[in-house]
Amino acid sequence: MKKGSNQWHGSVFLQYETNAMNGSPTATSRYDPNSVGTRNTDAAYQQYQAKKDKLDDFFPGFTIGGPILRDRLFFFAAFNPEFRNIERKVNYGTSGGAAAGILPFSQNTQTYYTTARLDAADTKKLHVFASWLYQGQRQSGSSYRLPTMSMAFSIFRRKSTPLYRRTARGFSSRNITTNFGGDYVLTQNIVSTNRFGYYFENYHDFGYNGTSDGYSFQASGVGGTEVNGNPLTSNLQQVNGFQSGPVNANFTRRNANKHIQFDEAISWFKSGWAGTSIGLDCSPTRTAISAATTPARPAAISLMAAVVAVTRRTTAAPSTRPISSTTLMEIRRAGRFQPTVPTH
Secondary structure, three states: OOOOOOOOEEEEEEEEEEHHHOOOOOOEEEEOOOOOOOOOOOOOEEEEOOOOOEEEEEEEEEEEEEEEEOOOEEEEEEEEEEEEEEEEEEEOOOOOHHHOOEEEEEEEEEEEEEEEEEEEOOOOOEEEEEEEEEEEEEEEEOOOOOOOHHHHHHHHHOOOOOHHHHOOOEEEEEEEEEEEEEEEEOOOOEEEEEEEEEEEEEEEEEOOOOOOOOOEOOOOOOOOEOOOOOEOOHHHOOOOOOEOOOOOOOOEEEEEEEEEEEEEEEEEOOOOEEEEEEEEEEOOEEEEEEEOOOOOOOOEEEOOEEEEOOOOEEOOOOOOOOOOHHHHHHHOOOOOOOOOOOOO
């Protein structure tokens, strides 16, 4: 992660992408959806050229860093959002009730990257820092996979409705990483390094039916009757293949993860040596999941503690120059907290 210094530095940038800048999709081979094969012959072959989706991808951002108190306190901050919108039109045919005509589908994604850091050098022996990293993403509109013409003809032939693919649903995911650390020069040859990190992630889907029943018809219910001979209710008078709403077997109400890590290391340096370190790593984690196919589970907690192995390396050409406190501050690295930030 970048950090501030005694010199002011920063940047402002912008990236923009649109479908006008992209080439056409690659043509693909497929069976002609309007052709019907027989038991002994396939449907007619077709070279299909898909149309370009309408795309707008706006990616601005800035960075800035510098001194708050010269030689004492420094800061760095950056913000980089991305707004990506895709629109696709699919022709569902000229008949078939709700499945007829050209229908638009869209998928909108907003992503936010934010980081901030403070560094303080109280004395030549002590250096402390704090950092904050936030990443959030939200996607809404059509399903994660936008419908294609092949899907359109498949749905049209089943005389079902594609409208459930147009509902406002998607997912929201955010994660936060916070770090605190410090380095203290105990003696001319010994440095104490401390790191504490906290990571939190929360993911959930939205827009899916998670409270009432959904219907997917494997046979026609039009004109059907129930066990007592009475006509089916209007909501059950549907054709074969009808689906009453969006379905996602992996629908997740909540998937929350928490990770805490603490590192403590004592490093010893000697002229001509790269250094020797010994330390402690403590990493408790906590996970809570609630999904459509599995009941809510209590948080699972695990704890890991480990002693960092002692290492020693010699240089090819040992130096006879004593190591100063400033040099020790520059070569401190043992036990730094570096969480792995998952991508979705």
